[in-house]
Amino acid sequence: MKRGTSRDIRTANRYEVLRQIIAESPTSRQELAATTGLSLATVATLVGELLDLRMITEVGFEESAGGRPRGLVAVNAAGGALIGVDIAETYVHVELFDLGLNVLARADEELRPGENRPEHVVARVADAVGAVVARAGDGDGAGAGDERVLGVGVSMPGQLDRDAGTTEYASNWDWHDVPLRELLAERVPYPLYLDNPLRAGAVAELWFGAARGRGDAVVVTLGTGVGAGLVLGGGLHRGVSNSAGEWGHTTLVLDGRPCICGNRGCVEAYVGAPGIMQHLRETSPDSPLLRPGDQTATIGALGRAVAAGDPVAVEVVRRTARCLGAAIADLVNLLNPEVIVLSSWVAAALGEPLLAEVRGAVAERALRRPLAATAIVLSPIPTDPVSLGAATFALEGALESVGQRTPRRPVPLKSRTA
Amino acid sequence: MKRGTSRDIRTANRYEVLRQIIAESPTSRQELAATTGLSLATVATLVGELLDLRMITEVGFEESAGGRPRGLVAVNAAGGALIGVDIAETYVHVELFDLGLNVLARADEELRPGENRPEHVVARVADAVGAVVARAGDGDGAGAGDERVLGVGVSMPGQLDRDAGTTEYASNWDWHDVPLRELLAERVPYPLYLDNPLRAGAVAELWFGAARGRGDAVVVTLGTGVGAGLVLGGGLHRGVSNSAGEWGHTTLVLDGRPCICGNRGCVEAYVGAPGIMQHLRETSPDSPLLRPGDQTATIGALGRAVAAGDPVAVEVVRRTARCLGAAIADLVNLLNPEVIVLSSWVAAALGEPLLAEVRGAVAERALRRPLAATAIVLSPIPTDPVSLGAATFALEGALESVGQRTPRRPVPLKSRTA
Numbered sequence: 001m002k003r004g005t006s007r008d009i010r011t012a013n014r015y016e017v018l019r020q021i022i023a024e025s026p027t028s029r030q031e032l033a034a035t036t037g038l039s040l041a042t043v044a045t046l047v048g049e050l051l052d053l054r055m056i057t058e059v060g061f062e063e064s065a066g067g068r069p070r071g072l073v074a075v076n077a078a079g080g081a082l083i084g085v086d087i088a089e090t091y092v093h094v095e096l097f098d099l100g101l102n103v104l105a106r107a108d109e110e111l112r113p114g115e116n117r118p119e120h121v122v123a124r125v126a127d128a129v130g131a132v133v134a135r136a137g138d139g140d141g142a143g144a145g146d147e148r149v150l151g152v153g154v155s156m157p158g159q160l161d162r163d164a165g166t167t168e169y170a171s172n173w174d175w176h177d178v179p180l181r182e183l184l185a186e187r188v189p190y191p192l193y194l195d196n197p198l199r200a201g202a203v204a205e206l207w208f209g210a211a212r213g214r215g216d217a218v219v220v221t222l223g224t225g226v227g228a229g230l231v232l233g234g235g236l237h238r239g240v241s242n243s244a245g246e247w248g249h250t251t252l253v254l255d256g257r258p259c260i261c262g263n264r265g266c267v268e269a270y271v272g273a274p275g276i277m278q279h280l281r282e283t284s285p286d287s288p289l290l291r292p293g294d295q296t297a298t299i300g301a302l303g304r305a306v307a308a309g310d311p312v313a314v315e316v317v318r319r320t321a322r323c324l325g326a327a328i329a330d331l332v333n334l335l336n337p338e339v340i341v342l343s344s345w346v347a348a349a350l351g352e353p354l355l356a357e358v359r360g361a362v363a364e365r366a367l368r369r370p371l372a373a374t375a376i377v378l379s380p381i382p383t384d385p386v387s388l389g390a391a392t393f394a395l396e397g398a399l400e401s402v403g404q405r406t407p408r409r410p411v412p413l414k415s416r417t418a
Numbered sequence: 419m420k421r422g423t424s425r426d427i428r429t430a431n432r433y434e435v436l437r438q439i440i441a442e443s444p445t446s447r448q449e450l451a452a453t454t455g456l457s458l459a460t461v462a463t464l465v466g467e468l469l470d471l472r473m474i475t476e477v478g479f480e481e482s483a484g485g486r487p488r489g490l491v492a493v494n495a496a497g498g499a500l501i502g503v504d505i506a507e508t509y510v511h512v513e514l515f516d517l518g519l520n521v522l523a524r525a526d527e528e529l530r531p532g533e534n535r536p537e538h539v540v541a542r543v544a545d546a547v548g549a550v551v552a553r554a555g556d557g558d559g560a561g562a563g564d565e566r567v568l569g570v571g572v573s574m575p576g577q578l579d580r581d582a583g584t585t586e587y588a589s590n591w592d593w594h595d596v597p598l599r600e601l602l603a604e605r606v607p608y609p610l611y612l613d614n615p616l617r618a619g620a621v622a623e624l625w626f627g628a629a630r631g632r633g634d635a636v637v638v639t640l641g642t643g644v645g646a647g648l649v650l651g652g653g654l655h656r657g658v659s660n661s662a663g664e665w666g667h668t669t670l671v672l673d674g675r676p677c678i679c680g681n682r683g684c685v686e687a688y689v690g691a692p693g694i695m696q697h698l699r700e701t702s703p704d705s706p707l708l709r710p711g712d713q714t715a716t717i718g719a720l721g722r723a724v725a726a727g728d729p730v731a732v733e734v735v736r737r738t739a740r741c742l743g744a745a746i747a748d749l750v751n752l753l754n755p756e757v758i759v760l761s762s763w764v765a766a767a768l769g770e771p772l773l774a775e776v777r778g779a780v781a782e783r784a785l786r787r788p789l790a791a792t793a794i795v796l797s798p799i800p801t802d803p804v805s806l807g808a809a810t811f812a813l814e815g816a817l818e819s820v821g822q823r824t825p826r827r828p829v830p831l832k833s834r835t836a
Contacts (some may be wrong), residue, residue: 009427159787167559168787215659232650239754240634241791249785250748255671263783323672330668336657365681367667369577369586373659
């Protein structure tokens with residue numbers, strides 16, 4: 001049985017203190033105690049650990065009224081680098097971050113149709129990771145010589161066994177039991193942290209976005225596939241076998257549209273990008289908005305058209321929002337969260353018009369009491385939340401290692417790129 | 419934001435130790451440490467607190483190989499009494515328990531049609547509480563003189579504001595903003611703990627039933643209404659405004675059957691007792707199993723008929739299980755729990771035949787990985803889980819008060835019944 005232990009609490013508190021420092025640097029131990037609700041003694045200990053790890057640094061003093069000057073700490077942006085890898089159906093997107101989670105370098109690799117065997121994907125990831133490390137190492141002024149890659153977080157769609165580091169099943173490429181971490185480790189010489197995009201998106205919101213400071217939040221990922229990253233009790237809810245969040249494969253219409261999972265009537269079949277294209281075909285079969293075979297172009301065109309008030313686009317967004325609103329009302333009624341965040345590229349493309357229709361549809365269907373407690377918002381994260389979240393898994397991994405074992409010896413960027 | 423604090427951990431550990439002692443008395447501190455994973459020092463402290471509260475008692479020693487004899491503790495059944503109140507649509511059922519959660523007395527009060535204003539219901543609750551206290555006080559050998567009512571847990575259907583002690587909305591009687599705790603306090607002279615039957619059923623399974631020792635479990639209540647009590651991360655998930663678990667009002671068939679909540683296509687409309695009666699009418703309009711206006715009789719007749727292999731009953735259970743299975747597969751895919759428990763009177767009446775069909779229907783629809791991790795079982799609790807769970811809230815309340823304030827002065831049974 002999972003039970004909160006002192007060690008879990010300590011790790012959670014360490015996350016919380018670092019989160020606050022990242023959000024507001026410089027800051028004092030006293031301010032941190034006030035914001036987090038932890039005792040000053042606890043904060044002092046945790047700050048000491050983060051200083052030892054060189055994740056934060058002392059940056060001077062502020063005067064306090066009548067008392068001793070207070071020491072200030074700030075993120076030591078140059079104290080380490082984190083890499084986030086977003087593996088998607090048609091591309092691999094990689095970002096390298098400093099410890100303030102600012103992007104220092106990006107790289108993209110295309111996955112051409114047919115290039116979806118594990119060795120293809122691993123090669124593209126290794127190329128892109130090599131590219132961001134090289135770029136950051138050649139960088140100007142980011143203190144490159146001082147940087148260290150603390151870890152690489154990898155987001156891979158589908159069902160993952162995190163302990164084994166294997167993709168148990170990925171429907172997009174029909175992968176079964178692929179030892180992804182092992183394959184990656186042959187090409188990527190940094191500590192690796194695997195998880196899926198639902199959880200990467202959720203942890204990004206929890207650390208840096210609309211779920212910060214919320215106990216219960218749901219991050220709804222709207223892309224080709226759809227799903228829900230669950231933040232419950234202030235932390236990620238993974239479920240007993242790390243499979244929680246498959247909201248895309250819950251039933252919206254019993255015996256409805258066929259779904260890629262083999263079932264019928266799943267939420268994803270109505271609100272995933274292919275499902276939205278089907279709403280468009282049903283609304284206006286000859287619409288010029290429809291780019292057959294190209295989800296990204298179609299959803300992009302739909303987003304521009306709805307913003308311009310195009311009646312077909314408005315109707316398609318309304319149909320989509322009706323289904324999405326019913327499925328989000330299910331999350332409101334079942335989980336009673338504080339906030340539901342709409343994330344990923346479809347949410348970004350359809351934006352405010354989708355949000356407004358969804359809010360209306362949820363209000364029609366959710367129960368009054370949980371509805372009143374729930375805000376529905378678009379993700380405020382301006383960059384790719386999945387690579388940010390993946391990098392955050394690497395940051396969490398580095399924080400978790402404190403006191404557990406000797407921290408892994410970081411690999412200096414210079415020597416890798418030499 | 420909710421965050422685990424040392425105080426939460428301490429309370430959770432106290433629950434866990436008492437749960438173990440209730441499950442297995444007598445036991446030693448060493449055994450408790452081994453079962454719970456807590457340190458011997460922590461166990462010794464918690465056992466000391468429970469001894470001070472007279473919830474447990476020293477009962478001798480066991481020889482240990484070569485070492486000092488180990489002290490044994492057991493539940494002090496006579497150290498206190500707990501009362502559980504199950505308010506339902508047509509009755510009030512009250513049980514009085516000793517601290518081993520054995521039933522010492524029961525009382526039932528009927529709620530006749532029309533008798534559903536708050537003052538009616540409060541009067542029936544007060545009568546039934548008075549009756550169980552009188553019976554236990556007159557009892558033979560349960561150490562009546564030594565007993566003390568530590569608290570009364572009350573399960574009331576609908577949406578509750580626990581802090582305010584009010585029923586915000588109860589669809590069955592169309593109650594709005596009823597100050598139930600205040601009204602009850604005028605008639606019931608013990609500490610009162612209010613919650614709803616979904617959570618009462620879940621906490622009963624968590625302490626005494628199929629969710630014991632499970633981190634993530636869902637307790638599905640199948641009655642006139644349906645819902646899900648969520649155990650996540652080893653504790654009850656209440657949501658941000660204590661409204662989580664309204665799985666009965668999630669969508670199974672978009673635009674489907676009308677539901678009592680005003681929406682359409684809700685799970686409850688297909689698998690609540692009235693929904694099952696509708697399956698029966700659709701299968702065989704003139705079936706003698708159908709007792710119009712009497713859910714209890716109809717479901718009871720259906721249960722006996724399906725056990726005897728009656729083809730109409732088999733078909734109705736299959737239709738019900740198809741809907742229920744799809745809705746339970748949603749819980750499996752979204753939450754990835756270790757166990758799903760079917761509870762309440764409809765589950766009890768339809769029993770194994772329903773369970774077998776539900777397992778088949780879930781297996782057709784849930785994703786492989788979470789499905790493999792989830793057991794689906796009938797509640798093993800032989801008595802009313804709702805009154806047991808309500809009494810458990812009172813027990814938890816008493817345990818939570820340790821160290822928080824001077825424990826409320828318990829009211830001796832004798833003086834109340836004199």
